[in-house]
Amino acid sequence: xxxxxxxxxxxxxxxxxxxxxxxxxxxxxxxxxxxxxxxxxxxxxxxxxxxxxxxxxxxxxxxxxxxxxxxxxxxxxxxxxxxxxxxxxxxxxxxxxxxxxxxxxxxxxxxxxxxxxxxxxxxxxxxxxxxxxxxxxxxxxxxxxxxxxxxxxxxxxxxxxxxxxxxxxxxxxxxxxxxxx
Numbered sequence: 347x348x349x350x351x352x353x354x355x356x357x358x359x360x361x362x363x364x365x366x367x368x369x370x371x372x373x374x375x376x377x378x379x380x381x382x383x384x385x386x387x388x389x390x391x392x393x394x395x396x397x398x399x400x401x402x403x404x405x406x407x408x409x410x411x412x413x414x415x416x417x418x419x420x421x422x423x424x425x426x427x428x429x430x431x432x433x434x435x436x437x438x439x440x441x442x443x444x445x446x447x448x449x450x451x452x453x454x455x456x457x458x459x460x461x462x463x464x465x466x467x468x469x470x471x472x473x474x475x476x477x478x479x480x481x482x483x484x485x486x487x488x489x490x491x492x493x494x495x496x497x498x499x500x501x502x503x504x505x506x507x508x509x510x511x512x513x514x515x516x517x518x519x520x521x522x523x524x525x526x527x
Contacts, residue, residue: 349421352417352425353425353427355378356412358377359377361433363405363433367397367403367405367406368404368467368468368472370404371467372467374405374412382416388478393415413426489519496515500514
């Protein structure tokens with residue numbers, strides 16, 4: 347039964363993850379934390395962090411990690427397959443349609459509107475994870491907030507690569523932690 351639930355949950359996530367991995371984060375959270383209780387919110391934040399740091403798409407990595415957590419290696423295989431099936435079918439179908447009708451004005455309008463919805467989903471995921479990292483016990487944790495702000499500045503303003511930003515943020519966090527004690 348757990349395998350069917352994993353498959354169905356991640357099939358739905360794959361089916362409705364318009365906008366990629368970051369847009370899928372709220373859907374994954376809803377399935378694995380709220381509906382099925384496979385993870386706590388804290389564990390979910392850890393899984394998202396690990397899924398982001400490891401190579402590959404975040405939704406597929408998250409499916410693999412959640413599957414392992416819920417039902418071991420077979421669970422990882424089932425969740426990952428469930429996550430990949432719907433998007434694979436959709437991408438093949440949409441690629442054929444797009445190649446045939448890419449100059450239609452209505453198609454361009456639909457794609458433009460979908461971009462706005464994707465931004466909203468990404469922003470929702472960002473705020474959820476940021477609040478978990480920065481807000482603890484009713485107060486603000488300043489060290490994670492500082493690391494977030496420095497990382498944001500490094501990526502957005504100084505155009506540092508995400509990999510270098512991750513290492514720089516970890517180094518900054520380590521140095522500040524050692525200084526504070």
